[in-house]
Amino acid sequence: MQPQWDTVAIIGVGAIGASIGMAIRQRGVAREVIGVTRTEASAEAALEIGAVDQIATRMEDAAATASFIVVCTPVMAIADHVRRCSAAARADTLLTDGGSTKGRLCRELASLPKGVFVGSHPLAGTHEVGPRAGRADLLQDRMVLVTPVEQTPDQAVQAAGDFWKALGAKVRTMEPEQHDRLLAFTSHAPHVVAYALAAASPVEALELAASGWKDTTRIAQGDVDLWRQILLDNPEHTLAALANFETQLAAIREAIASRDHELLTQLLSQGKKNRDAVGN
């Protein structure tokens, strides 16, 4: 069987980029994977764990030979990197990304000098960083959201979706704004909550932290620079989701303050119902 793609370039070989590279190579989805990084240690690690066939230090060099380009750099760098790749790319190149916010990005990249960009967001986070956190099965059975704009050709949407499916993921297509609105609830606001909860715990309490606290705050291990960028790239939706959360929290707080057993039962039950619906 022919590989689906000839040369795939992965810009940025952190945990997500390296995982994508490993999955492509293990599944034979492309003939060749070129990883782009300027950091020597990352280059070595990416080669060593088998995430890439070769490394380029200039993204333009990789882009010139690639038929498919996946930009896996931090949120606020993606638009610039996509434009630089596009300028160096072939006319028929498809570009996508792995960023956690989509609205501003997909509007900004609706038309490019060369090639077509369609946004993607693999819902497969890890708070670990660097190529050595890469795992070939990171996308296995996970969902990837593909977020075209009106101008995006159907063929590009289809091709991007096929790429993620070939890596074992499920694919769902939605508008970038819808993505940002929903992800504010499921990811961006929860990160704010986790960071705030961890910060609010006095040091003397931390040594008593058990599995409940650890679970609830786990994502506060996430890279601060990355998360600052994500939150500030989706501020309105994140604030709206936080407002929803703070309303719920205030209701529970008041039920506790007024020792209202019935109301407290009702409020906790609503949370449990949603949580149970999602499963483990």
Added chain:
Amino acid sequence: MQPQWDTVAIIGVGAIGASIGMAIRQRGVAREVIGVTRTEASAEAALEIGAVDQIATRMEDAAATASFIVVCTPVMAIADHVRRCSAAARADTLLTDGGSTKGRLCRELASLPKGVFVGSHPLAGTHEVGPRAGRADLLQDRMVLVTPVEQTPDQAVQAAGDFWKALGAKVRTMEPEQHDRLLAFTSHAPHVVAYALAAASPVEALELAASGWKDTTRIAQGDVDLWRQILLDNPEHTLAALANFETQLAAIREAIASRDHELLTQLLSQGKKNRDAVGN
């Protein structure tokens, strides 16, 4: 080697009670374990998984023959169950519990008709319920907080600590009020946050919930009746911990609203620092 205890009675064979029974029996910590439940299905399950040697339906019957009694019923039932056991017990019986709140309980039970009560809280939660959720290693390497009051004899504190250590746990002793103040930060407020966050997520967003949302809300799977009791048995400390949290949250929210990169970095870093200090 002689077992540490002759007969241990476990009042309530839910997930925690059953786990304690399994650990006692597998480690030979007592000659015999009597479980108390009035529910036929629980009795059968507890016997079947090897959590107990025999079942009694009246706690007084079990208490009369036990040298050590562990009350593992819901928080608001513990005081009554300890008193009933004490009334039926031998003069030298040691009683403890597995409840998540300690202040009111330990003051109320500072003196008993017969025997001595010393409060315990195994930091080994599970959101699963019933004897079949029992695991012999639930307490292995977990911490158990033992919470004597001024009147508690040192010998009873020592004996209770030795019991938990024999089950593989680490033991720390602290005043009941200190326990409730610290656990509000590490467990009670996080539960409120998890329930509120799960409740605040609209249904259309739930299908996009990935590992971050799942971790952050995991403890909202906890039994609602149990958690209502815990929160309403420690309202002041829980409200104080929530106030701390809401202050942190408001600071992050305002940093997002004002697009203050520097402040947001600083606030997220404080959370990450605390979370990283605890580890996985």
